[in-house]
Amino acid sequence: MVGALLGLGWRILHSMSPMRAWRILHSTPAWLLDAIARASGRPPPPGLDGEILGRRVESLVGIAAGLDKDARLLWVAWAxxxxxxxxxxVLPEPYEGVEPKILVRLPDGGTLNRLxxxxxxxxxVVERLSGERPxxxxxxxxxxxxxPEGYGRVYRAVEPVADxxxxxxxxxxxEAHRSFEDPEVASAICDHLRPRGKPVLLKIPPTLDERRLEGYLDLARSCGFSGIVAGNTLRVRVDGxxxxxGGPRxxxxxxxxxxxxxxxxxxGFTIIAVGGISDGARALEALEAGANAVEVLSAVIHRGPMAPWLIAREASSLLRR
Ligand SMILES: Cc1cc2nc3c(=O)[nH]c(=O)nc-3n(C[C@H](O)[C@H](O)[C@H](O)COP(=O)(O)O)c2cc1C
Incomplete structure (x- = not known):
């Protein structure tokens, strides 16, 4: 029965375009999603337990930002x-995103998105995270x-309810967000966002430019952050x-x-790897390269809701061999 209800929901969502499925997920009432998830239950620990930022976890594989924009999937993530x-x-005030929105699956296991x-x-988000938590x-x-001032405002609003x-x-x-990819421009964020107790991580774009990468590390350390989430989707041009x-590439x-x-x-500096972790072998490689944990998203869009659990189980069985 574990995951059966989620599995059924997934098969329905998977039969439509990912953009449509994403819209349906974000317009389904949170109470209904909670009920389906709780009825499905949580699967047994996949065997890749550990510690992240001082918290014990059953699995070092988490779900990356983007699937759950407004905390309506807390119990779904648990299931x-x-x-x-x-x-x-989460932005400091409501924002519609850009139009036209694009989200497609690529044949290689990757995704393209423009939300x-x-x-x-x-x-x-604060309301849901203040309620009963999985x-x-x-x-x-x-x-x-x-x-930079907006970063400070949204941080102060969500920090009390975030781990x-x-x-x-x-x-x-x-476009407006791109300027923060420059570590020097992003350093202005520090003036408005000083960690108050909960750990803060800097989520940086994928880059092979070592000077830029060093710039991000210096930035995270000078802001008093606990670590880095490396990286994000890669910018590409599609139809102008x-x-x-995202994905294996x-x-x-x-x-x-x-x-x-x-x-x-x-x-003690925390590094979470994200980008192209589509199976247990890749998760294990990232952990062995020095990541404390990994996040996945394109894998969920391709492999379904149990992807984080399957990836952790694959990694743990490779580890035991
Ligand atoms: C549909 C979609 C929405 C995303 N939205 C966000 C977001 O709001 N904030 C963010 O930091 N990353 C966002 N991401 C990036 C993911 O968190 C992740 O860093 C990226 O997809 C690379 O991981 P993957 O190869 O496992 O997909 C999004 C990705 C996708 C596919």
Whole structure:
């Protein structure tokens, strides 16, 4: 029975375009999603337990920002067997994102998306995270804004209800957001966002430019952040629009970033790998390269809701061999 209801829901969603499925997920009442998820139950621990930012987790594989913009999928993430769950990006006020919105599956297991950071603002997110929370699954909130001051506002709103906060400076499909990809421009965020107690991680774009990567590490450390989420979707042009590429093609870049960041960073600095982790072998490679945990998203869009759990189980059985 575990996952059966989610599995049925997934088969229905998978038969439509991912954009339509995403819209349906984001317009289905949260109480209905909670009820389906609770009836499905949580699968048994997949065997890849560990610790992230001082929290014990059943699995080091979590769900990346973008699936759950407004915290309506907390119990769904729990029933998916996620080790942890990232809500967002949350903006300081409601924002519709860009038009036309694009979300497609690519034949290689990847995704292309152009949503442009749609967000209901912090209100509904804080409300849902203040309610009953799924046990044993930390929930992080990913924040973004179009001004440094906006980062400060959204951070102060969500920090009390988050287990940790990700600061997203790397959305590829919003023009106004792109300037924060420059570590020097992003440093202005620090003046408005100083960690108050909960850990804060900087979510950076995929890059093979070592000077830029060092710039991100310096930025995270000088802001007093606890670590880095490396990386995000890669900016590409589709039909004249900017869009973000996710999936296996990113993996070599993700792995290189993790290796370099681990070799440069002080003990205790947290690195979460995201980008192209589509199976257990890749998850294990990222962990062995120095990541403390991994996040997945394109894999969920391709492999279905149990992807985080399946990837953790594959990694743990490879580890035992
Ligand atoms: C549909 C979609 C929406 C996304 N929205 C966000 C977002 O709001 N904030 C963010 O930091 N990353 C967002 N991302 C990026 C993912 O969190 C992740 O970093 C990226 O997809 C790479 O991982 P993957 O190869 O497993 O997909 C989004 C990705 C997708 C596919």
């Amino acid at each position: 998916m067997g996620a080790g942890f769950h990232v809500v967002g990006s 442009g950071l749609p967000s209901p603002g912090p209100g509904p 046990p044993g699954m930390p929930v992080a909130v990913n924040v973004a804004a179009f001004t 940790w906060v990700e600061v997203n400076i790397s959305c590829p499909n919003v 629009y900017n869009a973000g590429l 990113l993996f070599p870049v993700t792995l290189r970033m993790v290796r370099l960041l681990r070799s440069w960073s002080p003990r």
